[in-house]
Amino acid sequence: xxxxEDAWERLDARTIAVGLSWLAGPSITAAVxxxxxxxxxxxxxxxxxxxxxxxxxxxxxxxxxATTRYRITGERVEFRSGLVFRRDRSIPRxxxxxxxxxxxxxHRLLGVTVVRVGVGEQxxxxxxxxxxxxxxxxxxxxxxxRSGTPADGDAVxxxxxxxxxxLLSGWTPLIGLAPFGALFRVLxxxxxxxxxxxxxxxxxxxxxxxxxxxxxxxxxxxxxxVGFAGALLLHVEVWWRFRLTRETDGTYRIRRGLLGTRSxxxxxxxxxxxRLAEPLPLRWGGGARxxxxxxxxxxxxxxxxxxxxxxxxxxxxxxLRVAARVLGAPVLATRLxxxxxxxxxLRLSRAVWTVALPAVPLAWLGIWASRLPDGLWxxxxxxxxxxxxxAADAYRGLGHGMSxxxxxxxHGAAGRRTTALRRDAVIGWTVGRSPAQRxxxxxxxxxxxxxxxxxxxxxxxxxxxAFAEEAVPGLLAPFLVPAARPAATASSAxxxxxxxxxxxxxxxxxxxxxxxALGxx
Amino acid sequence: xxxxxxxxxHPVEPRAIRWWxxxxxxxxxxxxxxxxxxxxxxxxxxxxxxxTLLLVxxxxxxxxxCMPRQRYRIHRWEITEEAVYAASGWLWRTWRVAPMSRIxxxxxxxxxxxxxxxxxxxxxxxxxxxxxxxxxxxDRHQATDLVEHLTARAQAVPGDAT
Numbered sequence: 001x002x003x004x005e006d007a008w009e010r011l012d013a014r015t016i017a018v019g020l021s022w023l024a025g026p027s028i029t030a031a032v033x034x035x036x037x038x039x040x041x042x043x044x045x046x047x048x049x050x051x052x053x054x055x056x057x058x059x060x061x062x063x064x065x066a067t068t069r070y071r072i073t074g075e076r077v078e079f080r081s082g083l084v085f086r087r088d089r090s091i092p093r094x095x096x097x098x099x100x101x102x103x104x105x106x107h108r109l110l111g112v113t114v115v116r117v118g119v120g121e122q123x124x125x126x127x128x129x130x131x132x133x134x135x136x137x138x139x140x141x142x143x144x145x146r147s148g149t150p151a152d153g154d155a156v157x158x159x160x161x162x163x164x165x166x167l168l169s170g171w172t173p174l175i176g177l178a179p180f181g182a183l184f185r186v187l188x189x190x191x192x193x194x195x196x197x198x199x200x201x202x203x204x205x206x207x208x209x210x211x212x213x214x215x216x217x218x219x220x221x222x223x224x225x226v227g228f229a230g231a232l233l234l235h236v237e238v239w240w241r242f243r244l245t246r247e248t249d250g251t252y253r254i255r256r257g258l259l260g261t262r263s264x265x266x267x268x269x270x271x272x273x274x275r276l277a278e279p280l281p282l283r284w285g286g287g288a289r290x291x292x293x294x295x296x297x298x299x300x301x302x303x304x305x306x307x308x309x310x311x312x313x314x315x316x317x318x319x320l321r322v323a324a325r326v327l328g329a330p331v332l333a334t335r336l337x338x339x340x341x342x343x344x345x346l347r348l349s350r351a352v353w354t355v356a357l358p359a360v361p362l363a364w365l366g367i368w369a370s371r372l373p374d375g376l377w378x379x380x381x382x383x384x385x386x387x388x389x390x391a392a393d394a395y396r397g398l399g400h401g402m403s404x405x406x407x408x409x410x411h412g413a414a415g416r417r418t419t420a421l422r423r424d425a426v427i428g429w430t431v432g433r434s435p436a437q438r439x440x441x442x443x444x445x446x447x448x449x450x451x452x453x454x455x456x457x458x459x460x461x462x463x464x465x466a467f468a469e470e471a472v473p474g475l476l477a478p479f480l481v482p483a484a485r486p487a488a489t490a491s492s493a494x495x496x497x498x499x500x501x502x503x504x505x506x507x508x509x510x511x512x513x514x515x516x517a518l519g520x521x
Numbered sequence: 522x523x524x525x526x527x528x529x530x531h532p533v534e535p536r537a538i539r540w541w542x543x544x545x546x547x548x549x550x551x552x553x554x555x556x557x558x559x560x561x562x563x564x565x566x567x568x569x570x571x572x573t574l575l576l577v578x579x580x581x582x583x584x585x586x587c588m589p590r591q592r593y594r595i596h597r598w599e600i601t602e603e604a605v606y607a608a609s610g611w612l613w614r615t616w617r618v619a620p621m622s623r624i625x626x627x628x629x630x631x632x633x634x635x636x637x638x639x640x641x642x643x644x645x646x647x648x649x650x651x652x653x654x655x656x657x658x659x660d661r662h663q664a665t666d667l668v669e670h671l672t673a674r675a676q677a678v679p680g681d682a683t
Contacts (some may be wrong), residue, residue: 295648427619427620427623427647427649428617428619428620428623428647428649428654429617429618430615430617430618431615431616431617432613432614432615433613433614433615434612434613435613448619448649449649450648450649453649461523461525461526462523462524462525465524465525465526466524469524474603475603475604475620476618478603478604479527479529479599479606479616479618480525480526481524481525481526481527482524482525483523483525484525
């Protein structure tokens with residue numbers, strides 16, 4: 001299809017309909033309420049509010065459609081929007097890092113797609129909400145000079161059997177509670193007392209007659225059952241037909257989704273490493289999640305994290321295989337160096353404190369509030385073994401290492417993650433030491449990168465600094481001195497303070513040298 | 522061989538101690554004054570209010586006295602040919618290094634309180650939010666010179682800043 005490359009274009013007109021669609025649910029509820037309860041103030045007020053919102057959203061949609069323009073020229077992507085607050089933006093095409101195409105169920109029904117052109121900084125991203133599907137496919141080609149065809153032998157596809165890992169999601173209980181929360185919310189909006197609804201009243205009556213272990217057991221079973229069902233549905237919706245392909249020009253393309261589809265294209269040159277996440281239930285099942293670290297995408301942002309996923313939750317072995325293929329070497333299989341025993345002691349003492357501190361107010365509550373049982377504080381000693389085990393497990397997982405061009409770090413118990421990061425991606429080090437770390441001769445080393453920050457937690461001071469210097473030679477070296485004595489002793493705190501007071505003595509001379517270095521005052 | 526970080530070469534302005542003290546007082550004084558006022562006005566609740574006052578005032582006083590001096594000992598900075606190096610914090614301490622080649626922008630930052638004491642801060646930004654370095658409590662003129670110097674250096678050193 002031939003088309004003048006540099007003509008200004010509008011968004012797709014169907015966008016306005018998409019904007020209105022989310023009111024469909026409330027409208028139906030309101031209509032049902034109107035039909036069953038009749039025209040009372042209780043139903044008419046929400047209805048009037050609803051139509052006002054409806055009109056408002058429609059007007060905003062038309063306004064946005066009318067004022068937004070974009071065009072793609074040989075070198076740049078340009079974007080204009082806004083009526084009162086006009087925003088003109090222009091991005092050089094070679095700064096485009098990712099092109100992300102998302103379509104919710106309504107978008108798909110109407111044949112439109114939201115395209116996000118990522119350039120690195122979050123607020124500088126261009127969002128075209130929404131363009132036609134054919135246009136979105138062409139926008140994807142913005143990435144490379146000439147996007148190639150997929151090299152099909154290199155494709156990674158999701159397997160149906162992996163759906164089992166959906167059940168090991170930590171979100172299951174929350175998903176199970178969500179529908180009940182939503183139900184009570186709807187009742188509240190229409191001003192209904194839960195006791196007025198026959199079904200709920202019967203359930204409450206039945207519950208108050210039965211002994212409490214039965215009630216608790218039933219409630220737990222219902223919530224978990226709903227949670228598992230929800231988690232499975234969600235998994236299918238998000239990961240349906242997952243496909244990771246590498247195209248001939250080196251672009252990775254990730255496609256997935258059942259009702260809402262998502263397609264992400266990212267350039268090989270923007271890849272900074274990978275992260276293997278093993279949250280606790282998933283780890284018990286031998287599974288892991290693998291995601292790419294991409295320049296300009298913050299891996300700790302929950303929405304962006306799923307968008308750069310290189311695999312659905314999958315067997316750990318499969319995740320390692322895909323990681324090795326993406327990185328070009330089995331980097332994640334490298335043996336990691338252990339951290340000092342002091343890191344274990346720090347974790348154990350933290351575990352004790354986290355249960356000991358709440359125990360005091362709980363004991364108070366037990367004594368003061370007559371309705372609460374006196375033994376409430378006993379919860380603390382019951383929880384202690386769990387936190388101690390988690391602490392020990394966290395220490396077992398701690399580690400850092402190096403493999404070729406990549407540095408590795410692993411930490412966490414409930415949310416263990418292993419990160420492999422390109423050494424040349426590090427754009428600065430931060431050394432952090434809490435009072436507890438200073439007493440134990442430990443520190444936390446943080447690598448700042450354009451693909452998020454990555455920590456080596458509770459590493460020995462000498463060990464951590466040597467590692468930083470090994471990973472990025474020359475950056476930290478001018479600021480290192482031989483340690484006065486082995487750092488892992490408790491007396492290091494006093495030696496540190498004497499060093500700093502000695503250097504503040506000599507500070508008078510250094511101030512003058514500083515100002516001369518800067519030229520003049 | 523065991524190694525350790527040495528403190529950066531230059532301390533901040535001694536006036537920064539007064540600035541930090543003022544900043545601590547901005548946090549500590551309002552609740553103390555309100556509690557004192559309430560204790561004076563409401564006799565029946567006086568023992569409770571005075572107890573709360575003590576609970577706020579004693580740690581507050583300790584914070585106001587210790588924090589600024591401790592910060593002054595820790596907060597230090599240094600610029601070399603290749604990198605910016607700065608230490609900050611008082612209980613939780615951080616040392617940051619950013620190479621010249623990765624510096625994107627250099628700004629001065631000055632809050633209203635800092636202006637009262639003729640102080641200024643320098644903010645060095647890199648492509649990572651966590652990689653940016655703040656040097657607080659410099660003399661205003663010194664900070665301006667530092668920004669000029671850093672901007673010139675960062676431009677002279679080749680690098681793509683990402």
